[in-house]
Amino acid sequence: MKSKFDRGREARVNPEYKRLDNLRQKALKNEDQLEANKILKKMQKIRARLPNDPGFRRMYYVRYADDWIIAIRGTRTETIEILKSIREYLKKSLKLDLSLEKTLVTKPRSESALFLGTQIKISQHIYYHRGKNGQRLRAVSQLIMTAPLDRIYKKLESAGF
Secondary structure (H helix, E strand, O other), rough: HHHHOOOOOOOOOOOHHHHHHHHHHHHOOOHHHHHHHHHHHHHOOOOOEEOOOOOEEEEEEEEEEEEOEEEEEOHHHHHHHHHHHHHHHHHHOOOOOOOOOOOOOOOOOOOOOOOOOOHHHHHOOEEEEEOOOOEEEEEEOOOEEEEEEEEHHHHHHHOOO
16 A cells, blocks of 8 residues: 555655745855845745645554554545545455544644554654754754653552552
8 A cells, every 4th residue: 555655756846945045046156145044044934845745645654563553645635545445454354443533634743643652743843953064954843752641640540649
């Protein structure tokens, strides 16, 4: 299923980002460092690649015993279709049912997914670091894995702690 779903080598460059980069290169060529820095600040506020490029899709999955999680870079419609085909396969081939309360389609930037007792989410935080040539690079989409404290507190309370 993954080999059929994955498409493209990388997402296309955002045209707005490319336009700003051309303006920045022109400013640097004219030795206008102030203008180049202003343009760079604008560039750092937008994505370099198109987030919903139809020519680039990816599917990632992890399975541990009877728990599994699938991460999709694609549309919600494609995600729901994949879920339906998995549900049908499990029902017909393995005679298994998916748990309706555990099976979720979430948007990882706004909701966390619970997998193996860990909440998994994508950070909204943007941080900057230096590249190998000293350039300032923007890092986004950091994966955050946290403990579900409310569940832990409830288990401790029920155990008498």
